[in-house]
Amino acid sequence: MSSPHILVVDDEPDIRSLLKEILEDEGFEISVAENAGEARDARRHRRPDLILLDIWMPDTDGISLLKEWSDSGHVDVPVIMMSGHGTVETAVEATRLGAYDFIEKPLSIAKLLLTVQRALETADLQRENIGLRKGISPLDDPIGNSAPIRKLRTNAGRIAQHKTAIFITGESGSGKEVIARYIHKQSPRASGPFITVGVAGLARENPDAELFGTEHDGQVTFGSLEQANGGSLFLKDIADMDLNTQARLLSALENESLLRVGGREPVQIDVRVIAATRRDLGDGVAAGTFRDDLYYHLNVVPLNVPSLRDRTEDIDLLIAYYLDYFELNEGLPRREFSSGAKNRLRDYEWPGNVRELKNLVQRLMILGSNEQVSVQEINSALGIRPQADGDLPFPGFELPLREAREKFEKAYLEFQLHALHGSVSKVAERVGIERTHLYRKLRSLGIDPKQIKESSSSA
Numbered sequence: 001m002s003s004p005h006i007l008v009v010d011d012e013p014d015i016r017s018l019l020k021e022i023l024e025d026e027g028f029e030i031s032v033a034e035n036a037g038e039a040r041d042a043r044r045h046r047r048p049d050l051i052l053l054d055i056w057m058p059d060t061d062g063i064s065l066l067k068e069w070s071d072s073g074h075v076d077v078p079v080i081m082m083s084g085h086g087t088v089e090t091a092v093e094a095t096r097l098g099a100y101d102f103i104e105k106p107l108s109i110a111k112l113l114l115t116v117q118r119a120l121e122t123a124d125l126q127r128e129n130i131g132l133r134k135g136i137s138p139l140d141d142p143i144g145n146s147a148p149i150r151k152l153r154t155n156a157g158r159i160a161q162h163k164t165a166i167f168i169t170g171e172s173g174s175g176k177e178v179i180a181r182y183i184h185k186q187s188p189r190a191s192g193p194f195i196t197v198g199v200a201g202l203a204r205e206n207p208d209a210e211l212f213g214t215e216h217d218g219q220v221t222f223g224s225l226e227q228a229n230g231g232s233l234f235l236k237d238i239a240d241m242d243l244n245t246q247a248r249l250l251s252a253l254e255n256e257s258l259l260r261v262g263g264r265e266p267v268q269i270d271v272r273v274i275a276a277t278r279r280d281l282g283d284g285v286a287a288g289t290f291r292d293d294l295y296y297h298l299n300v301v302p303l304n305v306p307s308l309r310d311r312t313e314d315i316d317l318l319i320a321y322y323l324d325y326f327e328l329n330e331g332l333p334r335r336e337f338s339s340g341a342k343n344r345l346r347d348y349e350w351p352g353n354v355r356e357l358k359n360l361v362q363r364l365m366i367l368g369s370n371e372q373v374s375v376q377e378i379n380s381a382l383g384i385r386p387q388a389d390g391d392l393p394f395p396g397f398e399l400p401l402r403e404a405r406e407k408f409e410k411a412y413l414e415f416q417l418h419a420l421h422g423s424v425s426k427v428a429e430r431v432g433i434e435r436t437h438l439y440r441k442l443r444s445l446g447i448d449p450k451q452i453k454e455s456s457s458s459a
Contacts, residue, residue, distance in 0.1 A: 003230070004120055005029045007048035009039040009065075010082065011057045015107075019052065022109060023116075036060035040218060046267060047226040048077055050119055053099075055083035055090065063093060070097040076222060078119035082107065124193070140181035143321050144314030148306040152179065159301050160186035165253065167298045168276040170305030173355030176276040177234060179305055184232040189272060192231025197224045200240040207245050208261050212252070215263035225258055228271045238275040238298070239284055243291065249273075250294045273298070308350040308357065313420065315345050316430075318354060322361040332365040339432040340375040346419075348382060410445045413438075414452070422453025 006028050008019045013034070020030045031048065033039040035057055042048075055062040062081060069075045075098035083090065084105035091102040100119045103112060142149055159166060160183045168176045177196065184194045202210055213223030224233060235241075241249070252258040253273060257266040275298045284290030308315070319337055326332045337345075350356055360381055364373050378384075413427065420426040424442070428435040442449060 003027050003029050004049040005031065005046065005229075006050045006052060006116070007031045007033065007039065007042055008052045009033045009036075009057075009062070010052070010054040011035060012054075015054075015105075019107075019112075022113075026113060028116075036065045039065060044215065044218070044220050045265070047220075047222045047229060049123070049230075050077055050116060051079045052116075053079055053081055055081055055094075056085060063090065063097070066094060066097045066099060078123050080115055080119060140178065140185050142175060142178050142182060143317050144311055145317065146311035146314045148311045149314060152303065152305065153182070156183050156303060157186050159183060159303070161188070162301075163272060164300045165272065165298050166274045167300070167302045168274065168305060169302065170276075170278065171307050171353055172278045173353035174305045174307055175354050176278075176305050177236065179303060180232070180234045180274045180276065183274060184234075184272075187232070187272070189231050193228050194232050194234065195224050195228040196234045196236065198236045200237045202241075202245075206261070207242060208248060211245065212248065212258050213260040213263075215260040220260070223258075223260065225252060225269055225271055226267065229269050230271075232272045232274055235273060235275045237277060239277045239279045239281055239290060241290075243289070246291045246294050250291065250297060253297060308353045309348075312346045315357065316342060318357055319345070319361060322358050323365070326362050326365050330362075332362070333368075335365055335368050335371055335373050337373045338375065339430075341373045341378050342430075344375050344378045406445065409441070410447065413442065413445065414447060417447070417449055417452045422449050424449050 006023055008016055008023075008030060009032075010016050010019070011034050016032045016034065020032055023030050031042045031046065033042045036059055039051075039053070043051075053062045053066065060068075062083075066075070066079060066081070069079075078100035079098065081091075081094045081099050081102045082105060083102070094102055100122065101115050103115060142153055144150075156179055166180075166183060168179055170176050181194060184190060197211065209221070209223065211223050211225055213226055214221045248258075252269065255266070256270065257268050259266050281290050281295050281299070285292045285295050319342070323334055323336075327334045345357070352359075364377060364381060368377065413431075416427045416431060417424075420430065424438060425435060427433075428438045431438075433441070
């Protein structure tokens with residue numbers, strides 16, 4: 001993984017040399033320029049993560065160069081101005097044009113390093129805020145203790161240590177982006193950027209501009225691949241990418257360089273690509289809508305995210321997480337889910353997966369008037385209609401009440417034990433019965449939890 005790249009622009013050789021040496025000792029990658037012309041070329045050649053810009057230079061001063069970038073809308077990285085002849089007016093003008101800070105010469109190295117670190121951290125926070133405004137999930141760790149999620153988390157953690165491309169499949173709303181963020185967080189690239197691109201949302205008239213950037217009349221706009229340099233690029237809905245963009249992406253990944261739209265010189269990149277789709281890309285390859293060579297390049301390490309109906313035992317943890325999230329982030333009044341409501345959610349098929357559960361919790365917190373969510377509310381929110389008159393919801397309605405109750409309790413507790421692999425303690429927690437009382441109930445109904453546990457483990 002590449003370290004943050006800093007461009008130092010100063011006409012004094014001693015200062016350029018000193019800053020290069022000090023910053024490289026701190027682990028940064030450094031490019032230097034002695035005037036505005038070299039600064040433009042250096043920035044065009046490779047996107048910096050931060051710019052140290054001297055104000056007084058012979059050809060074009062730093063304020064004029066900053067204004068040039070500001071007027072073209074391209075002050076997209078933190079710029080720290082440096083000057084030995086600064087005034088309050090100069091500092092105010094630099095800030096107005098988009099500079100992050102202004103430091104005076106002779107430079108205090110301690111202050112310089114602190115300002116650089118804070119500027120990079122601020123840039124990271126701004127990226128995260130932009131992501132949140134676009135609706136990016138705040139989760140970067142898959143929630144759950146079910147066997148499928150534990151296996152997925154383990155495999156993702158192993159894969160994260162390698163540079164290879166990753167291909168994530170799964171149903172819509174199952175949490176593919178969460179796994180992508182988890183991989184990034186666990187990887188050696190964790191300190192680098194994580195950039196998300198919704199392929200389906202790329203501009204139809206010029207889909208390459210957002211990914212590869214543009215270059216026209218000396219002005220550069222950095223695309224997502226360059227913004228993700230040193231980190232990870234997550235491509236959502238990769239199946240929606242058109243064939244021309246697919247060819248350009250494959251070339252960039254194979255050569256570890258890209259050519260901006262309108263550009264003439266290739267730009268080196270160091271990016272891990274994590275692609276995701278809810279579709280079968282094999283079908284796309286067969287139909288000719290997806291390039292087989294790009295498919296094989298991306299599909300080195302595939303991961304499949306399980307659907308929520310395949311890990312229903314995680315539903316309680318997900319509910320608890322989203323209750324906390326909406327209470328803390330949106331100020332919604334907290335509500336608790338009754339045992340019956342939770343059981344009803346475990347029986348639901350969840351076609352929209354975790355995203356549907358998240359939206360349901362939010363809706364129930366907004367619209368509910370009671371402190372507890374009932375089964376009736378769940379049915380209404382999920383659009384489940386009551387059964388028609390005369391229909392029997394389950395066998396046993398023709399029996400006397402006591403026999404019907406025992407029949408239901410036995411079927412219900414056997415179902416819960418099978419679902420939780422014979423764990424009496426987990427069943428007690430799920431159904432809301434004290435464990436000692438549950439053991440007595442199981443004995444009275446002739447249910448042997450050990451037998452169920454053995455049958456579950458051998459299945």
